[in-house]
Amino acid sequence: MIRDLPSTSTRTVSKELVRIRNQVGAIAMGRVLTLLVSVDEELADDAIRAANDATRQHPARILVLVRANSRGKGRLDAQIRVGGDAGASEIVVLRLYGDLSRQQAAVVTPLLLPDSPIVAWWPGDAPADVAGSPVGQMANRRITDAATGPRPATLLKRRARHYAPGDTDLAWTRLTRWRALLAASLEAAPFEPVESAAVTAEPDDPSAALLAGWLAASLRCPVSLVRSAAGTGLVSVRLDRASGPIDLVRSTDGGDTATLTRAGSPARLVALRTPTLAEALAEELRRLDADEVYAHALLDGLPVVTRGTTRSRAVRAGQVPDGPGAVDTSSRSSVSSRSLEGLTPSERGSDEGVQARVDAGLSAAREDDVRTFGDRDAVAEAVADELVRRVEAAVADRGEAHVVLTGGSAGTAVTTALAARARAGELEREVWRCVHLWWGDERFVPAGHEDRNDAQADAAGLADLPVLERNVHRVPAGSDPDRAEEAAARYAAELATHAPEGSRVPHLDVVLLGVGPDAHVASLFPGRPQLDVTDRTTAAVTDSPKPPPVRVTLTLPALTAAEAVWFVVTGEDKARAVERARGTHDDHEMPASCVRGRLETLWWLDEAAAARLR
Numbered sequence: 001m002i003r004d005l006p007s008t009s010t011r012t013v014s015k016e017l018v019r020i021r022n023q024v025g026a027i028a029m030g031r032v033l034t035l036l037v038s039v040d041e042e043l044a045d046d047a048i049r050a051a052n053d054a055t056r057q058h059p060a061r062i063l064v065l066v067r068a069n070s071r072g073k074g075r076l077d078a079q080i081r082v083g084g085d086a087g088a089s090e091i092v093v094l095r096l097y098g099d100l101s102r103q104q105a106a107v108v109t110p111l112l113l114p115d116s117p118i119v120a121w122w123p124g125d126a127p128a129d130v131a132g133s134p135v136g137q138m139a140n141r142r143i144t145d146a147a148t149g150p151r152p153a154t155l156l157k158r159r160a161r162h163y164a165p166g167d168t169d170l171a172w173t174r175l176t177r178w179r180a181l182l183a184a185s186l187e188a189a190p191f192e193p194v195e196s197a198a199v200t201a202e203p204d205d206p207s208a209a210l211l212a213g214w215l216a217a218s219l220r221c222p223v224s225l226v227r228s229a230a231g232t233g234l235v236s237v238r239l240d241r242a243s244g245p246i247d248l249v250r251s252t253d254g255g256d257t258a259t260l261t262r263a264g265s266p267a268r269l270v271a272l273r274t275p276t277l278a279e280a281l282a283e284e285l286r287r288l289d290a291d292e293v294y295a296h297a298l299l300d301g302l303p304v305v306t307r308g309t310t311r312s313r314a315v316r317a318g319q320v321p322d323g324p325g326a327v328d329t330s331s332r333s334s335v336s337s338r339s340l341e342g343l344t345p346s347e348r349g350s351d352e353g354v355q356a357r358v359d360a361g362l363s364a365a366r367e368d369d370v371r372t373f374g375d376r377d378a379v380a381e382a383v384a385d386e387l388v389r390r391v392e393a394a395v396a397d398r399g400e401a402h403v404v405l406t407g408g409s410a411g412t413a414v415t416t417a418l419a420a421r422a423r424a425g426e427l428e429r430e431v432w433r434c435v436h437l438w439w440g441d442e443r444f445v446p447a448g449h450e451d452r453n454d455a456q457a458d459a460a461g462l463a464d465l466p467v468l469e470r471n472v473h474r475v476p477a478g479s480d481p482d483r484a485e486e487a488a489a490r491y492a493a494e495l496a497t498h499a500p501e502g503s504r505v506p507h508l509d510v511v512l513l514g515v516g517p518d519a520h521v522a523s524l525f526p527g528r529p530q531l532d533v534t535d536r537t538t539a540a541v542t543d544s545p546k547p548p549p550v551r552v553t554l555t556l557p558a559l560t561a562a563e564a565v566w567f568v569v570t571g572e573d574k575a576r577a578v579e580r581a582r583g584t585h586d587d588h589e590m591p592a593s594c595v596r597g598r599l600e601t602l603w604w605l606d607e608a609a610a611a612r613l614r
């Protein structure tokens with residue numbers, strides 16, 4: 001449905017929106033994210049397309065403020081798009097003429113929803129002080145794009161001067177895969193400090209500048225920017241170490257690959273595709289907390305990056321790689337995994353200022369977000385796609401990722417989907433070697449028994465994932481119910497081994513949970529004593545109402561320590577449990593209502609399981 005309202009007012013637009021929503025039963029507004037786009041006329045169409053594609057995965061309101069002709073009489077032309085090609089979104093395009101083009105905030109305020117988180121995006125020119133601007137002051141997060149400006153380096157300096165928590169830039173977002181590969185490459189023995197680094201790119205490339213800033217802030221070593229010819233984009237990164245350099249060099253065939261070379265090992269071909277505008281925007285829309293790593297790169301790293309020489313001189317001097325390494329596809333570099341030294345800024349004892357920013361981000365965090373798909377396979381495919389993106393971002397930021405798998409049919413379907421991606425070469429080995437897999441619960445039966453969740457994961461293709469066996473943390477097996485507590489204690493100890501200082505579990509990036517018809521999750525069943533456990537991260541169950549009776553389960557303190565909790569639920573027999581669990585908080589009769597992620601809680605449902613949410 002598209003409705004044009006020429007020469008109109010926001011009051012009329014607001015009334016028309018209500019009428020159309022009632023007519024087409026549009027998305028339940030509630031806590032839907034609002035994406036505010038402030039854009040000049042010439043970039044408007046591309047921006048609307050990217051915003052629509054970026055929000056296809058989950059409902060959003062898109063309010064586009066187009067700065068049309070600022071001369072002449074003030075006028076507002078509006079267009080409302082709901083349903084159809086607006087996907088799950090409601091799109092309102094407001095073209096502002098004359099002096100209205102300078103009153104964007106006043107024009108859009110009546111259209112905002114009281115409790116909807118707001119993300120503002122400037123696809124092109126943005127105010128010098130983004131957070132201080134009238135539109136920026138409305139938003140929880142603010143997205144700029146230094147790559148679209150005439151002088152990107154100047155823009156980044158301006159971003160730094162006016163930085164406020166919640167600011168980010170798509171020139172940074174486009175670096176996630178580069179950062180994941182570089183962080184993962186330092187996961188390889190010998191573990192030694194990086195003595196210096198060089199980023200080679202065309203002059204004024206903002207992504208290259210931010211990548212250099214990230215390396216300087218994270219590795220605390222000299223970093224230089226080497227200039228390549230105009231139009232070559234971001235060419236390569238060299239990390240100098242005592243045993244020899246690590247080189248990440250983009251392929252020159254314009255393909256989506258690069259070569260990663262470590263001293264003493266042959267070059268390996270890795271995937272290195274630049275995300276589309278919509279993919280980069282979608283990545284930013286997934287979080288509402290401040291991006292500390294971006295802030296460190298921009299504020300602490302970038303100012304100490306030195307301007308190097310030209311690429312040809314640097315190659316002659318042996319300071320940067322000449323080109324992509326010769327790839328020997330037969331090799332398999334030996335990699336062991338441990339947490340990085342120095343490359344975990346957020347572990348570098350964040351100051352109270354940073355903590356306050358993170359807390360502000362947490363309090364604004366988007367609550368439950370429902371994503372509905374046709375059937376279980378479609379749910380599993382979508383979960384697998386998103387999980388791959390989250391793992392790459394986690395490895396980019398911290399050098400490792402921790403994912404908790406779930407048993408049950410939906411959980412197994414996700415493993416099947418991940419295994420298919422691995423066989424298709426879509427899971428970058430360098431990255432997934434830094435991934436740790438855990439289970440939210442396990443049946444206490446002998447190893448390999450078909451009832452075990454890990455056995456069902458094995459049958460679904462777990463071995464195809466390029467994870468290291470030592471990073472697949474299986475719950476101890478057994479059959480004597482009297483030994484279940486001991487197994488639980490051993491699993492708790494293994495969790496603690498991988499936990500950061502002061503924590504009992506690792507930084508759990510995503511916890512996947514199936515949900516039973518009684519709203520149980522993991523092996524936490526309604527009204528059972530394991531729900532009351534607060535001083536341990538695991539517990540034994542000897543009387544599970546769902547066979548088999550003896551199990552080991554993570555407890556609520558462990559599950560709720562997760563950054564993101566994803567309920568993966570399919571089938572009409574779950575619709576009531578989904579409705580009841582989402583309708584309350586912390587009810588031990590509905591264990592799923594007791595689990596939320598620190599930053600995010602998503603419900604990945606098929607139509608049948610979502611049937612009662614309409």
Ligand SMILES: O=C(O)[C@H](O)[C@@H](O)[C@H](O)[C@H](O)COP(=O)(O)O
Pocket residue numbers: 406407408409410411441442443453513514515516520521522523546
């Ligand atoms: O060990 C288990 O049984 C599971 O971990 C359990 O919590 C499961 O996830 C739910 O019972 C949903 O199972 P289905 O997805 O098969 O319905």
